[in-house]
Every structure is written in structure tokens, then in C-alpha cells.
Amino acid sequence: MDDPFDARKVMFSDREYPLANRRTVSLITALRVALLREGVSTSAEAHDQATYLRQITHELTNRGMDGATLVRYGLGPELAAAVVGQAMPYWLPTLRVLPGPASEHDPDPEPAPPWPHPQTWEDVLGPLLEAENGLTPNLDVSQANIEQVVGAIMNAVYPWALSAPLDDLLVLKPPSIEQLQAARLEPRPETVxxxxxxxxxNRFAETHLSDWSTTSLHHEHRWRSGNCPAPCPEALMNDREVIDHELNAEIARRAVNVESSREPAGGPTGLNRTMLAKLGMSALDLLRIGRTSEAAALFEFALHGSPDDAELLNNLGFCLIPDDPRNALNKLEEAARRNYEHGAINLYNRALCKMLLGDLKACLDMITAAWPLGEGKRASLWRPGPHGLKLRETVDTQHELARLAHRAASALGDENAAERWAGIIQLQP
Structure with a gap:
């Protein structure tokens, strides 16, 4: 049986080949990944990346697509989300946080780092961010503040992305204030x-149909039914197979759950999911510097737009572990019920919550019942110690599970179990 389609796996498996020999899936996925995550540095490395991405657009044009227009019109959500991802860290250090009890997990905010493009992005976006209040212990207020910031940046950036020079887009070179204002007066392309x-x-760079925009699902259905043309040369469509019953099931799910599939008014299709992914990255950055409550607020905001997302539920639960393990456990259990794909990570987080809540036997039993779990995963995990929880990067989640089981068995006084888990720890590399 063939492996399920995975756009990123295709991209990684193709990267040793010349561009002309790579799959269309690989080329478009590389464009999307680079623009969403890496297109903001002014270093020589970024210049090399821009040259590489420009070569990809030329190759796509050779295959019958307009590569430059694909970046402007197709990757608008990624470009807007990339700017939001850059702006969030500079807005967050100015947060207005209401007084509350001190916590070792919430140190004083660090000074904002310098902007990637001094006196340019700051001049353009700084006033937008300074006008908004930050996160507060009042979740409803926090959600409204985040939404205002995201909306203000998106409304400023998206019109610019539709008409900016390709080279500027590839490195996210900020426009002048005059250029940004002028872009808002430019006529927009037709929605269709x-x-x-x-x-x-969506078709070439999104692995899961659940991540496609609703309009893409509908166009795909019409094309397969012979009711509309393909968006590119027909021969290229064969590079990715879409299963009929999976397509129909996702369209039906969206039809039943209308609220969860609604696109933002006036914004690019696909913005919601792309923006939520980028905000999730910003939340993890906050977590690494100990700002757990602010990271949790960003994941709470993301869940407002995608309440059934197992990864967001797991990550929110992870943020809550140090301060509210009971609530964290509820989120983690919901993520497990929704088939969160990294089972070992979710199990570790749930077992740790049981330990923090004083149920050492449940912690030990959960790990014992699931052992062994197969190949270990790299992850960021909370590790208990004499001075509380510390965030650790681990290359093997299984090893951390064994350590946690040994700790629980030792605290219970179960010598046999403690000896067994100690032996497992020693056997692992």
C-alpha cells in the first residue's frame, strides 16, 4: 500500500535534484514553507534564499503557471501571516498585564529585540501595535486585543502583497508608509x-484536505465533475491524487459545521488557518522564555478559530501545565480523543498532569499500559525537578516517559517498578 500523501515529505525527498527534475508539489511547497517561516532576514543567506525562490517561480512559469502571480495571489495568507509572526514579538513585550501573584514561570518581560528592518517595519507597523492594548488575565479582553492587532496588520499588509515587486515579497522587504497607503487604493483582482x-x-502544498479553503474544495469538486477548468495545465494536476470520498466527506463536514469553516470577510481565502499556525509558532517562542500565561492566551485565541484542532488543544494544555494542571489535563485528554498525531508526547503531558495533581499511581499505570511506544520523538517537554518544572528539549520522548515512570514508582515506594524502569532508562541511549 502506498504511503499517504505528504507535501513536505515530497519536498524533502526532492531537494537533491535540479529544479527542473522536481515535482510540482515539491516546488510549490518549498515556496510556501519559505515565505511563511523564513522570508524576513536581511542577511546574505536571505539573499541566497530569494535567488532560490525566484528560480522556483521561473521553473513554475516554464511549466505553464505564472510563478510571480502565484506568489502574489496564491500566497497572500502566508505573506500576511509572516508579517504578523514578525510583529507579534514586538507587540507582546509591551503587554499591559494586570497585577497578580509572582511566578517563577512568568519572569519580567524581556526588552523587545530590534526590528528586522530598522526604521522601516517599525515606522509602518509600530503605530498600529502601540495603539492596541495587550494580553490581560481577562481572557475575553485578551482575545479582542489579539484580534484587533492581527486584523490591523493584515488589512495593511495584504493589499501591498497583491502589487509589490516580487523581490520585495520574497524577503518581506517592508514598503514605505506612502507605498503601503497607495497599495490600499489599487484595484484588487477579481475574487474568482x-x-x-x-x-x-492548497492542491499542491497542503497535505490535509481539512487545511484547504472551502472555495478550493468546491473548485476541486467542480473540476472533477467536469464543470470548471483546472487552475493550471491539466497534466500537472496528476502530480497529486485527491481521493473522491475524502473530498466529499470534507465538503459535507464544512456544510454541516458552517461557523467553523467561514472565511474572514474581506481577507484572502485560507487566511484563518495560516494565521493560526503562525500564531502557534509565536506562542511556542513565548513559552521558551517562560511566559506561559501569554502563550496560553495565543493558543486560546487560535482555538476560537479552530476549536476542533487536536494540535492546538495539545499545545494549549502544554502551556497550562505549570499553572493549572487540572485544566491542562482536560485539554490534553480532548486532544487525545481527537487523535492528536504525536501520541507519546500527549501521553507524557497527561501523565505529568496526573503526577502534579498527586495521583502518582495513575501516572505510573498510564505509562506502563502504553509501553513500549515505538520510535521516540524530538519534543519540548516539562521535566519535574527539585525546584519545580523546567522546559527541556529532548530527542527521545520515550526516554522522558521512562524517567517519569521511574520518578512516580520511586515516590510510591514500589521498589520492583522503580528497579524495572531504572533498567529501561539505562538500556536507552
Missing amino acids: VLEQYRWII
Whole structure:
């Protein structure tokens, strides 16, 4: 049986080949990944990356797509989300947080780092961020503040992305204030044109149909039924197979759950999911510097837009572990019920919550019942110690599970179990 389609695996397996020999899936996925995560540095490395991405757009044009227009029209959500991801760290250190008890997990905010493009992004976006209040212990207020910041940045950036020079887009070079204002007066392409280009991005660079925009699902269904043309040369469509019953099931799910599939008014199709992924990255950055409550607030905001997302539920639970293990356990258990894909990570987090809540036997029993779990995963995990929880990067989740089981068995006074888990720890590399 063939492995399920995975756009990133295709990209990684193709990267040793010349661009002309790579799959279309690989080329478009590389464009999307780079623009969403890495397109903001002014270093020589970024210049090399821009050259590489420009070569990809040329190769796509050679295959019958307009590569430059694909970036502008199809990757609008990624470009807007990338700017939001850059702006969030500079807004967050100015947070207005209401007084509360001190915590070793919430140190004083660090000074904001310098902007990637001094006196340019700061001049353009600084006033937008300074005008908004930050996160507070009042969750409803925090959600409204985050939404205002995201909306303000997106409304400023998206019109610029539709008309900016390609080289500027590839490195996210900020425009002048005059250019940003002028872009808002430019006529926008017809909605159906933007939808066609987003369909290309979804079809070739999004692994799961659940991550496609609703309009892309509908266009795909019409094309397969012979009721509309393909968004690119027909021969290229064969590079990725879409299963009929999976497509129909996702369309039906969206039809039943109308609220959860609604696109933002006036924004690019696909913005919601792309933006939520980028905010999740910002939350993890906050977590690494100990700002657990602020990271949790960002994941809470993300869940407002995607309440059934197992990864967001797991990550929110992870943020809550140090301060509210009971609530964390509820989120983690919900993520498990929704089939969160990294089972060993979720199990560790749930077992740790049981330990923190004083139920050492449940902690030990959970790990024992699931052992062994197969190949270990790299992860960031909370490790208990004499001075509380510390965030640790581990290359093997299984090893951390064994350590946790040994700790629980020792605290219970179960010598046989403690000896067994000690032996497992020693056997592991």
C-alpha cells in the first residue's frame, strides 16, 4: 500500500535534484514553507534564499503557471501571516498585564529585540501595535486585543502583497508608509482569480484536505465533475491524487459545521488557518522564555478559530501545565480523543498532569499500559525537578516517559517498578 500523501515529505525527498527534475508539489511547497517561516532576514543567506525562490517561480512559469502571480495571489495568507509572526514579538513585550501573584514561570518581560528592518517595519507597523492594548488575565479582553492587532496588520499588509515587486515579497522587504497607503487604493483582482490561485497552493502544498479553503474544495469538486477548468495545465494536476470520498466527506463536514469553516470577510481565502499556525509558532517562542500565561492566551485565541484542532488543544494544555494542571489535563485528554498525531508526547503531558495533581499511581499505570511506544520523538517537554518544572528539549520522548515512570514508582515506594524502569532508562541511549 502506498504511503499517504505528504507535501513536505515530497519536498524533502526532492531537494537533491535540479529544479527542473522536481515535482510540482515539491516546488510549490518549498515556496510556501519559505515565505511563511523564513522570508524576513536581511542577511546574505536571505539573499541566497530569494535567488532560490525566484528560480522556483521561473521553473513554475516554464511549466505553464505564472510563478510571480502565484506568489502574489496564491500566497497572500502566508505573506500576511509572516508579517504578523514578525510583529507579534514586538507587540507582546509591551503587554499591559494586570497585577497578580509572582511566578517563577512568568519572569519580567524581556526588552523587545530590534526590528528586522530598522526604521522601516517599525515606522509602518509600530503605530498600529502601540495603539492596541495587550494580553490581560481577562481572557475575553485578551482575545479582542489579539484580534484587533492581527486584523490591523493584515488589512495593511495584504493589499501591498497583491502589487509589490516580487523581490520585495520574497524577503518581506517592508514598503514605505506612502507605498503601503497607495497599495490600499489599487484595484484588487477579481475574487474568482484569487480563489483559483489559492486552489493551486492548497492542491499542491497542503497535505490535509481539512487545511484547504472551502472555495478550493468546491473548485476541486467542480473540476472533477467536469464543470470548471483546472487552475493550471491539466497534466500537472496528476502530480497529486485527491481521493473522491475524502473530498466529499470534507465538503459535507464544512456544510454541516458552517461557523467553523467561514472565511474572514474581506481577507484572502485560507487566511484563518495560516494565521493560526503562525500564531502557534509565536506562542511556542513565548513559552521558551517562560511566559506561559501569554502563550496560553495565543493558543486560546487560535482555538476560537479552530476549536476542533487536536494540535492546538495539545499545545494549549502544554502551556497550562505549570499553572493549572487540572485544566491542562482536560485539554490534553480532548486532544487525545481527537487523535492528536504525536501520541507519546500527549501521553507524557497527561501523565505529568496526573503526577502534579498527586495521583502518582495513575501516572505510573498510564505509562506502563502504553509501553513500549515505538520510535521516540524530538519534543519540548516539562521535566519535574527539585525546584519545580523546567522546559527541556529532548530527542527521545520515550526516554522522558521512562524517567517519569521511574520518578512516580520511586515516590510510591514500589521498589520492583522503580528497579524495572531504572533498567529501561539505562538500556536507552
